[in-house]
Amino acid sequence: MTDPTGTTDTTTTVDERKGVSRRRLFGAVGAGAALAGAGALVGRATAAEPPFSHADVVAFRGEHQAGVVTPAQDRMHFVAFDVTTKSREELEALLKKWTVMAERMTAGEEATPDGAIGDGLYVPPSDTGEALGLAASQLTLTIGFGPSLFDDRFGFASKKPAALEELPHFRADNLDPARSGGDIAIQACANDPQVAVHAIRNLARVAFGTASVRWSQLGFGRTSSTSTTQDTPRNLFGFKDGTNNIKAEETDVVDENVWVAYGDDQPWMAGGTYLVARRIRMLIEQWDRTVLGEQERVIGRSKGSGAPLSGKAEFDELDLDSKKGHDPVIDVDAHVRLASAQELGGIQILRRGYNFTDGSDGFGHLDAGLFFIAYCRNPQEQFVPMQLNLSRNDAMNEYIQHVGSALFVCPPGLAEGQYWGQGLFT
Amino acid sequence: MTDPTGTTDTTTTVDERKGVSRRRLFGAVGAGAALAGAGALVGRATAAEPPFSHADVVAFRGEHQAGVVTPAQDRMHFVAFDVTTKSREELEALLKKWTVMAERMTAGEEATPDGAIGDGLYVPPSDTGEALGLAASQLTLTIGFGPSLFDDRFGFASKKPAALEELPHFRADNLDPARSGGDIAIQACANDPQVAVHAIRNLARVAFGTASVRWSQLGFGRTSSTSTTQDTPRNLFGFKDGTNNIKAEETDVVDENVWVAYGDDQPWMAGGTYLVARRIRMLIEQWDRTVLGEQERVIGRSKGSGAPLSGKAEFDELDLDSKKGHDPVIDVDAHVRLASAQELGGIQILRRGYNFTDGSDGFGHLDAGLFFIAYCRNPQEQFVPMQLNLSRNDAMNEYIQHVGSALFVCPPGLAEGQYWGQGLFT
Numbered sequence: 001m002t003d004p005t006g007t008t009d010t011t012t013t014v015d016e017r018k019g020v021s022r023r024r025l026f027g028a029v030g031a032g033a034a035l036a037g038a039g040a041l042v043g044r045a046t047a048a049e050p051p052f053s054h055a056d057v058v059a060f061r062g063e064h065q066a067g068v069v070t071p072a073q074d075r076m077h078f079v080a081f082d083v084t085t086k087s088r089e090e091l092e093a094l095l096k097k098w099t100v101m102a103e104r105m106t107a108g109e110e111a112t113p114d115g116a117i118g119d120g121l122y123v124p125p126s127d128t129g130e131a132l133g134l135a136a137s138q139l140t141l142t143i144g145f146g147p148s149l150f151d152d153r154f155g156f157a158s159k160k161p162a163a164l165e166e167l168p169h170f171r172a173d174n175l176d177p178a179r180s181g182g183d184i185a186i187q188a189c190a191n192d193p194q195v196a197v198h199a200i201r202n203l204a205r206v207a208f209g210t211a212s213v214r215w216s217q218l219g220f221g222r223t224s225s226t227s228t229t230q231d232t233p234r235n236l237f238g239f240k241d242g243t244n245n246i247k248a249e250e251t252d253v254v255d256e257n258v259w260v261a262y263g264d265d266q267p268w269m270a271g272g273t274y275l276v277a278r279r280i281r282m283l284i285e286q287w288d289r290t291v292l293g294e295q296e297r298v299i300g301r302s303k304g305s306g307a308p309l310s311g312k313a314e315f316d317e318l319d320l321d322s323k324k325g326h327d328p329v330i331d332v333d334a335h336v337r338l339a340s341a342q343e344l345g346g347i348q349i350l351r352r353g354y355n356f357t358d359g360s361d362g363f364g365h366l367d368a369g370l371f372f373i374a375y376c377r378n379p380q381e382q383f384v385p386m387q388l389n390l391s392r393n394d395a396m397n398e399y400i401q402h403v404g405s406a407l408f409v410c411p412p413g414l415a416e417g418q419y420w421g422q423g424l425f426t
Numbered sequence: 427m428t429d430p431t432g433t434t435d436t437t438t439t440v441d442e443r444k445g446v447s448r449r450r451l452f453g454a455v456g457a458g459a460a461l462a463g464a465g466a467l468v469g470r471a472t473a474a475e476p477p478f479s480h481a482d483v484v485a486f487r488g489e490h491q492a493g494v495v496t497p498a499q500d501r502m503h504f505v506a507f508d509v510t511t512k513s514r515e516e517l518e519a520l521l522k523k524w525t526v527m528a529e530r531m532t533a534g535e536e537a538t539p540d541g542a543i544g545d546g547l548y549v550p551p552s553d554t555g556e557a558l559g560l561a562a563s564q565l566t567l568t569i570g571f572g573p574s575l576f577d578d579r580f581g582f583a584s585k586k587p588a589a590l591e592e593l594p595h596f597r598a599d600n601l602d603p604a605r606s607g608g609d610i611a612i613q614a615c616a617n618d619p620q621v622a623v624h625a626i627r628n629l630a631r632v633a634f635g636t637a638s639v640r641w642s643q644l645g646f647g648r649t650s651s652t653s654t655t656q657d658t659p660r661n662l663f664g665f666k667d668g669t670n671n672i673k674a675e676e677t678d679v680v681d682e683n684v685w686v687a688y689g690d691d692q693p694w695m696a697g698g699t700y701l702v703a704r705r706i707r708m709l710i711e712q713w714d715r716t717v718l719g720e721q722e723r724v725i726g727r728s729k730g731s732g733a734p735l736s737g738k739a740e741f742d743e744l745d746l747d748s749k750k751g752h753d754p755v756i757d758v759d760a761h762v763r764l765a766s767a768q769e770l771g772g773i774q775i776l777r778r779g780y781n782f783t784d785g786s787d788g789f790g791h792l793d794a795g796l797f798f799i800a801y802c803r804n805p806q807e808q809f810v811p812m813q814l815n816l817s818r819n820d821a822m823n824e825y826i827q828h829v830g831s832a833l834f835v836c837p838p839g840l841a842e843g844q845y846w847g848q849g850l851f852t
Contacts, residue, residue: 075619075646077783082790116664117730121719128714129664129729130781133657178788193501193619193646194660197783201662201792205714212790218783220501220619220644231559234620236627238542238555288554288631293547303555304543355556357503357623357644358784362604364508364638366627 057136060103062413064259064271067140067189068350068375069248071227075193076219076354077200078277078371080146080182080406081211088154092425094210098143098203099419105195108136111202128205131198139190141199143420144275144408149183156424161265163274163378164409170391170402179279179404182214187275187373193218215404217279219354219371226352232306232314236282236355236368237399239299240306243314244340246350257348257382258375260412265378268423271412274379276349279356279404282369287399298395300334308336318342333395339386347382350375369400379407483562486529488839489697490685493566493615494776494801495674497653501619502645502780503626504703504797506572506608506832507637514580518851520636524569524629525845531621534562537628554631557624565616567625569846570701570834575609582850587691589700589804590835596817596828605705605830608640613701613799619644641830643705645780645797652778658732658740662708662781662794663825665725666732669740670766672776683774683808684801686838694849697838700805702775705782705830708795713825724821726760734762744768759821765812773808776801795826805833 058066083091101111110116116129150160186203188196197218204213223235224242228249235241246253255261262270287295292303300318301308310319310329318340322329330337341348352375357368376382391397411423484492509517527537536542542555576586612629614622623644630639649661650668654675661667672679681687688696713721718729726744727734736745736755744766748755756763767774778801783794802808817823837849 084790117718117728119718121717121722123717124715125664125718125721125729127664128662128710130660130662132660132664132730179785194781197646197662197781197794201710201794204792205711208711213786213792214790216783216786216792218644218646218785220623220646234556234558236554236556236623238551238553238558284554284627285631285634289550291547291549292543292545292551295551296547302543303551304558355620355623357642359605359644360639360642364510364640366630366639366642368623368627 056138057107058138058140060106060141060414061416061418064273064413065140065142065410066106066413067142067187068258068273068352068410069226069254070138070140070189071230071248072222072224072352073138073140073189074191074222075189075196076222076371077188077193077196077216078219078373079186079188079200079204079216080214080277081184081186081204081207082214083149083153083183083211085210086153088425090210091154092421094207095421096419097206099414101202101206102141102199102420105131105199105202106136106139106141108134108139111199128198128202130201131195134192134195134198137190137192137195139188139195139199141203142187142189142275142410144185144187144410145421145424146182146184146406146408148181154424159266159268159424161260161269161409163265163380164407165380167276167379167405167407168384168388170387172391172397173402173405175405176403179215179217181406182408184211185275185277185406185408193220217356217371217404218358219356221355223353223355223370224351226350235353235370236284236357237287237295237299239295239301239303240314241353241370242351243301243306244318244336246348253348254350257377258350260377266423268426269409269411273375273377273410274383275408275410276372276374276376276379276383277404277406277408278372278402280370280372281367281401281403283399283401284368285365290399297331298333298335298399300330300336309334331395333393335390335394335396338389338394344386344389347386349382349386375410482564483533484564484566486532486567486840487842487844490699490839491568491836492532492839493568493613494684494699494778494836495652495680496564496566496615497656497674498648498650498778499564499566499615500617500648501615501622502648502797503614503619503622503642504645504799505612505614505626505630505642506640506703507610507612507630507633508640509575509579509609509637511636512579514851516636517580518847520633521847522845523632525840527628527632528567528625528846531557531625531628532562532565532567534560534565537625554624554628556627557621560618560621560624563616563618563621565614565621565625567629568613568615568701568836570611570613570836571847571850572608572610572832572834574607580850585692585694585850587686587695587835589691589806590833591806593702593805593831593833594810594814596813598817598823599828599831601831602829605641605643607832608834610637611701611703611832611834619646643782643797643830644784645782647781649779649781649796650777652776661779661796662710662783663713663721663725665721665727665729666740667779667796668777669727669732670744670762672774679774680776683803684776686803690803692849694852695835695837699801699803699836700809701834701836702798702800702802702805702809703830703832703834704798704828706796706798707793707827707829709825709827710794711791716825723757724759724761724825726756726762735760757821759819761816761820761822764815764820770812770815773812775808775812801836 110127112126115127190196232240306314310322536553538552541553616622658666732740736748779798
């Protein structure tokens with residue numbers, strides 16, 4: 001992505017680092033943009049980011065589910081459910097009900113036609129009301145089904161995709177079962193967190209007796225861009241994250257790496273994808289005591305511009321062969337090297353994660369990190385080999401710990417009249 | 427507050443409830459406002475709310491601390507510290523360092539002059555970097571000191587204000603010590619959550635060895651307006667919250683109820699205030715199964731418009747004597763009655779709370795609620811009698827549980843050259 005305005009300097013030398021505060025510079029650009037009536041809506045001060053309206057609606061139905069290549073919204077609420085009924089009919093009824101509610105809420109409507117006040121005084125309101133007055137905020141709701149849903153409870157065993165195998169144990173995984181797994185996941189993304197929370201809450205509410213919340217995660221800031229129209233945001237290590245992410249506009253790359261094709265696996269999920277979720281606690285106190293040179297060695301990029309250490313600008317190509325004397329410029333254990341398509345025989349995934357901060361850990365530290373979400377066409381052939389490589393070798397492992405993990409298969413998008421998970425029942 | 431545009435209908439009858447979706451109506455208004463270039467910045471779809479720029483800077487120095495009557499920003503990160511040093515000098519040095527950093531960050535600058543990349547490769551960066559490129563976002567940082575800071579460690583016993591007594595036990599309190607108390611609190615509010623989190627993280631970071639995080643809380647949506655320029659937001663019960671809140675524009679009311687005057691107490695804190703924080707878990711599943719009439723009886727207001735049950739529009743005055751037959755229109759145990767100035771002999775407080783959702787509780791429910799923050803001139807004469815009344819009688823108690831509590835004294839604002847807590851050391 002280039003900067004058409006020329007106002008954002010994406011290269012930084014050590015000398016330049018001593019100059020004007022980068023943040024102040026960006027801030028000034030943002031203020032100018034605000035006065036000019038553009039760029040102010042997104043809460044980012046860089047001029048390259050386009051404005052969006054909180055009122056924008058993302059289409060609910062289509063070939064693929066929304067919330068995958070949709071330009072990443074600013075906030076997220078993610079929930080995993082355990083199905084508590086043993087009745088296939090009750091589960092199907094819930095999925096039908098959820099579909100109607102989800103379509104309404106993504107359109108900026110209340111969860112039900114009568115809503116928070118329309119049913120009258122003598123029944124519990126059918127919408128919880130906290131989104132009254134709030135716009136659609138680009139809400140997307142994306143559903144996925146975990147491996148456990150395909151056990152013998154509902155007769156789905158024959159529908160189970162081959163690639164929906166539980167993820168293997170990765171070195172140094174320290175997974176909390178209470179933050180892992182789940183029969184069904186719903187990812188709510190929106191530009192207003194109250195809209196995302198409202199959506200999950202109302203879906204969870206009507207699930208009473210059929211499914212219950214296993215775990216949930218609030219993400220306060222996106223850590224990836226999924227469109228060339230978006231700036232690259234920063235994660236809590238302070239680095240730009242997802243520069244080399246797959247972008248929605250690269251439709252060939254998306255088709256090759258994200259969407260399941262006919263013939264890949266179960267016919268019911270053609271046009272779908274797989275969702276990998278990993279709650280990655282960042283040991284920010286250790287990180288913050290590390291010198292800048294080491295941080296940049298670990299990541300393989302410059303902290304200021306996001307440029308690979310082998311280049312000058314953020315979107316310069318990774319040159320893994322570049323040397324300084326006898327040493328590689330990008331360390332052999334650098335995160336960008338180990339996660340790169342070059343290193344992994346062409347593997348690419350679509351990252352769509354969020355920063356989180358969940359209070360404190362009881363030891364004087366913030367419980368903060370990255371809620372990693374990736375979409376891919378086959379997790380066993382994409383995420384697993386990538387994470388095996390990272391978990392064994394990534395220099396970043398000294399500063400992170402994977403504490404939650406889940407895998408879900410996401411069905412394709414819905415045509416008119418279809419409901420979530422219909423392919424499982426027919 | 428009246429609605430000058432006339433587009434927002436603030437009265438609702440049972441008949442009207444069956445009409446157009448309220449949310450849709452509001453959404454349409456918001457979209458129109460966005461096209462007209464106003465009202466879109468705040469993520470609220472009602473036309474009455476003014477635009478703000480994420481680039482806006484709130485002045486750090488002044489007669490009073492910012493973040494009290496400052497129009498409530500959309501997001502919050504609140505932290506309470508335990509001071510771990512026994513050295514008065516180290517504590518003073520930290521407060522001086524914090525002051526410099528806080529002033530810089532509220533101006534949209536990095537925490538330090540050299541920042542995330544300006545120190546060079548061979549030292550740990552002095553700013554953690556995740557706010558690079560983000561604007562000031564109306565960040566305010568507000569400091570307070572807990573009763574425990576005035577023990578015998580630092581020689582502050584003679585400086586302790588009389589009103590800084592630990593809060594009494596209130597009926598049904600179920601307080602978690604790990605979410606209560608603290609020697610020092612810092613409230614960070616901003617319109618971009620990453621800016622608020624960045625500020626708290628950098629302040630916590632430099633406290634290493636002097637103070638450590640005791641607890642922290644992220645709030646995703648404001649639940650009060652503190653200015654007549656703001657719409658009343660909704661809490662997670664789906665009701666408008668804080669309609670009768672003190673507003674910054676009512677300067678006489680603010681002076682009478684929020685700011686400590688000379689002669690009230692310790693001279694060092696004139697111009698200051700007290701901060702009461704209560705983490706209030708909402709039992710949203712119970713609430714959501716309650717009929718609308720009961721919800722409105724418990725609150726004392728109409729869910730749609732926010733009007734008191736004795737009136738027609740949100741800002742109609744509470745008429746506590748209004749009767750329907752022999753029964754009071756506003757129930758004797760209604761929350762608005764028990765918390766009203768009329769009921770409490772004129773007591774008013776400035777509420778400035780936030781909605782929270784912190785994952786799940788392990789029992790299939792969302793851990794959600796209200797992080798209540800109140801500012802008042804004397805907590806023993808304002809918050810304590812109010813909460814005694816509420817904790818004994820409030821019909822809402824069936825649906826909430828107070829699980830965290832803390833009280834802090836907030837010093838006055840800073841003149842040029844002054845630092846946080848200077849009044850304690852001189």
